[in-house]
Amino acid sequence: MKLAIIGTGYVGLVSGACFAEVGHHVTCIDEIEEKINSLLAGRMPIYEPGLEEMVKRNRNEGRLHFTTNLAEGIDGAEIIFIAVGTPALEDGRSDLSYVRKAAVQISKALSDNLSKNLANNLTNNYAVIATMSTVPVGTSDEIEAILQENLPDDRSVKVDVVSNPEFLREGTAVYDRMNPHRIVIGANNQRAADIVSQAYAPYKAPIHITNRATAELAKYACNAFLATKISFINEIANICDLVEADVTQIAKIMGEDPRIGPEFLRPGIGYGGSCFPKDTRALDQIARSQGHYFALLKAVIEVNNVQKERFVDKMRQAIGGFRGKTIGILGLAFKPNTDDVREAPSLRIIPILLDEGAKVKAYDPIAGKNALAMLGEREGFEICKSPYEAAADADLLAIVTEWPEFKELDLSILRSVMKKPIVCDGRNIYLPDVMLNAGFEYYSIGRPNKPSEGKAAIVSINHESIIGGN
Numbered sequence: 001m002k003l004a005i006i007g008t009g010y011v012g013l014v015s016g017a018c019f020a021e022v023g024h025h026v027t028c029i030d031e032i033e034e035k036i037n038s039l040l041a042g043r044m045p046i047y048e049p050g051l052e053e054m055v056k057r058n059r060n061e062g063r064l065h066f067t068t069n070l071a072e073g074i075d076g077a078e079i080i081f082i083a084v085g086t087p088a089l090e091d092g093r094s095d096l097s098y099v100r101k102a103a104v105q106i107s108k109a110l111s112d113n114l115s116k117n118l119a120n121n122l123t124n125n126y127a128v129i130a131t132m133s134t135v136p137v138g139t140s141d142e143i144e145a146i147l148q149e150n151l152p153d154d155r156s157v158k159v160d161v162v163s164n165p166e167f168l169r170e171g172t173a174v175y176d177r178m179n180p181h182r183i184v185i186g187a188n189n190q191r192a193a194d195i196v197s198q199a200y201a202p203y204k205a206p207i208h209i210t211n212r213a214t215a216e217l218a219k220y221a222c223n224a225f226l227a228t229k230i231s232f233i234n235e236i237a238n239i240c241d242l243v244e245a246d247v248t249q250i251a252k253i254m255g256e257d258p259r260i261g262p263e264f265l266r267p268g269i270g271y272g273g274s275c276f277p278k279d280t281r282a283l284d285q286i287a288r289s290q291g292h293y294f295a296l297l298k299a300v301i302e303v304n305n306v307q308k309e310r311f312v313d314k315m316r317q318a319i320g321g322f323r324g325k326t327i328g329i330l331g332l333a334f335k336p337n338t339d340d341v342r343e344a345p346s347l348r349i350i351p352i353l354l355d356e357g358a359k360v361k362a363y364d365p366i367a368g369k370n371a372l373a374m375l376g377e378r379e380g381f382e383i384c385k386s387p388y389e390a391a392a393d394a395d396l397l398a399i400v401t402e403w404p405e406f407k408e409l410d411l412s413i414l415r416s417v418m419k420k421p422i423v424c425d426g427r428n429i430y431l432p433d434v435m436l437n438a439g440f441e442y443y444s445i446g447r448p449n450k451p452s453e454g455k456a457a458i459v460s461i462n463h464e465s466i467i468g469g470n
């Protein structure tokens with residue numbers, strides 16, 4: 001099939017490469033010239049495991065193209081996907097300006113292309129517009145209205161608008177997109193649903209065809225439920241901290257119940273990233289706009305916000321205030337295997353430390369540049385080249401992202417370079433007894449520092465299952 005994707009970010013670029021990988025001819029379009037030039041030069045604008053090789057392979061085989069020219073990019077496409085950003089507005093509603101702009105551009109380009117193609121005796125007067133971006137209920141209707149308003153009055157160009165939410169996760173986006181659990185297609189008619197189903201047929205995933213509102217709401221329901229699991233286990237961890245219980249063991253016990261499942265029961269400093277925070281707030285606003293008070297979701301959001309402050313409190317208490325202290329930070333990305341720092345806990349924590357008079361030395365394997373761009377140059381804030389450099393002379397080291405390399409650190413070197421061997425582990429990547437034996441004062445989330453009789457054995461047996469985070 002011939003496909004076009006507007007927006008070449010985490011979703012658009014990965015989807016483009018994965019559609020090309022299964023044999024479709026794909027053009028990825030972005031308005032940022034620098035991004036497209038970098039892709040044309042073979043450089044990835046984002047980091048995702050496996051992406052670079054896949055893009056290279058499909059470009060070499062002539063199935064994947066990049067352009068800033070939207071009219072050229074969508075010409076002849078059977079499906080035009082919209083994968084532009086939908087960031088949160090101040091009040092939590094989704095900012096749909098990028099989606100609306102793309103809809104206007106599509107209708108203009110379709111009209112222009114039609115006259116050009118008619119002159120060349122080509123007939124290409126039908127296209128499906130499929131929205132991959134996460135958008136509030138009713139957005140497909142709005143896109144349809146924008147298209148109808150801007151397409152020729154004589155109805156010589158016909159379009160159908162479909163909601164096609166994307167479920168990939170950053171860090172494993174290529175894998176997720178090649179092995180989807182399910183495909184959701186919200187359509188008003190069978191013809192449009194069939195065309196989009198055909199594009200996804202090679203992935204052999206179940207396809208759910210629904211009405212558009214159902215598809216739009218399904219995406220928010222999934223993200224809000226996952227966020228609920230995270231906030232729930234974080235609240236259990238907070239109680240554990242008060243009663244000397246071990247949240248790791250509780251999560252394991254809960255997760256072995258198939259009705260609960262083990263995923264997303266890892267306590268930490270709360271969820272971040274470009275999706276969960278904005279999507280939970282947007283769903284809250286969707287409910288509110290319909291006069292519904294979504295009490296549970298409000299609590300999930302509140303718990304998540306407070307969780308980062310609790311962690312900073314733990315750090316503050318551990319060293320008796322931040323003024324004049326040096327804090328090492330390990331991890332800036334919102335989760336491992338990505339360079340994305342949007343709504344990353346690090347961006348909430350670091351400014352508090354700096355404001356309260358600390359010097360902050362931070363390290364991340366790949367997200368340092370993006371974090372610096374978001375936080376800006378600030379006195380006392382430094383991006384380091386290694387975890388040991390970040391820890392050097394620190395009064396406290398905080399683990400903020402659970403990158404695999406942090407689990408492999410040489411603890412004796414780490415201890416020897418720090419001014420005081422105090423570690424606050426916001427992702428529970430170490431075992432408390434290992435850290436205590438290595439000579440650290442160690443604080444984590446929802447786990448007692450001194451293992452009780454018989455407990456150490458259980459913890460170490462399950463070591464593999466407790467590392468990692470949300």
Ligand SMILES: NC(=O)c1ccc[n+]([C@@H]2O[C@H](COP(=O)([O-])OP(=O)(O)OC[C@H]3O[C@@H](n4cnc5c(N)ncnc54)[C@H](O)[C@@H]3O)[C@@H](O)[C@H]2O)c1
Pocket residue numbers: 006007008009010011012029030031032035083084085086098101102105132133134135166167168169170274275
């Ligand atoms: N990132 C994720 O993990 C993820 C997962 C599932 C769904 N989503 C949703 O997918 C959407 C895109 O997310 P993302 O993370 O890929 O965003 P992103 O910011 O990485 O990429 C969006 C891209 O769209 C481009 N763009 C915006 N308007 C354009 C226009 N008119 N013409 C051409 N290009 C345009 C921007 O320049 C940018 O490169 C969002 O709605 C998001 O909620 C994201």
